[in-house]
């Protein structure tokens with residue numbers, strides 16, 4: 001259960017029509033499912049059963065564990081560069097025929113982290129691979145690769161998944177449906193890895209509870225101590241982008257509810273009570289607060305001073321109730 005059915009169909013068709021490329025670039029956002037698809041494609045190529053990929057045979061299982069003898073993989077953290085030595089190691093024995101399957105598959109994850117020397121070391125094998133070899137390079141952006149590498153590979157683009165697809169994958173993985181999944185699938189914005197991270201780390205939902213509680217208090221009372229509230233933001237400074245998006249998504253819901261009274265189109269559908277409780281916040285205040293947060297988010301993205309930016313934002317949110325909309329810029 002992967003999503004990306006269009007990609008899988010393309011690859012399946014290539015296998016059926018015996019039109020497999022020697023090298024693929026799987027291109028798409030971090031966490032979108034490129035490695036999982038690379039493993040699935042490897043299984044399609046190497047599976048022992050008729051209904052490939054069966055997912056049950058020894059080959060399919062060993063590929064999932066990245067330990068099949070005819071399957072080689074580089075899977076470093078995405079902040080590590082891939083060196084010439086890494087490439088030479090994986091390519092050792094590339095000319096020896098596969099032991100158990102028709103193919104030998106080489107997967108290089110985060111291939112956009114290859115040094116130029118590493119790319120050059122790979123190039124020779126990409127240019128004249130033995131007939132049984134298939135390369136899969138996964139990248140966030142193909143432009144990080146040298147044009148010579150790109151020109152030797154078939155590029156496959158991974159689209160973001162729909163909320164429905166994300167829900168289906170989560171349902172299959174966890175065997176339940178949780179009320180907070182509307183929020184999680186919206187936040188994940190089509191990237192399954194982000195959705196799974198959120199489900200697997202309860203801390204994120206706890207932070208959301210705390211932050212929304214405080215943000216609503218700030219909007220509802222002019223007595224809130226902005227400097228004390230800043231400390232909460234400082235505590236979670238490594239998750240500031242998450243926190244700001246959480247508040248933005250909640251303000252969006254308040255605006256939608258304010259304008260339509262419609263619950264069915266809310267992102268934070270698990271927080272209906274909180275939305276009703278804060279439904280009296282006026283539209284102008286919501287819009288001004290949204291602007292203040294967007295502005296802070298953009299400043300922090302270009303490394304503005306954290307404390308100053310957050311405190312100014314909090315003050316603007318607090319003042320949003322008391323000044324007319326035209327003064328909010």
Ligand SMILES: [Zn+2]
Nearest residue numbers: 047054057060
């Ligand atoms: Zn199989």
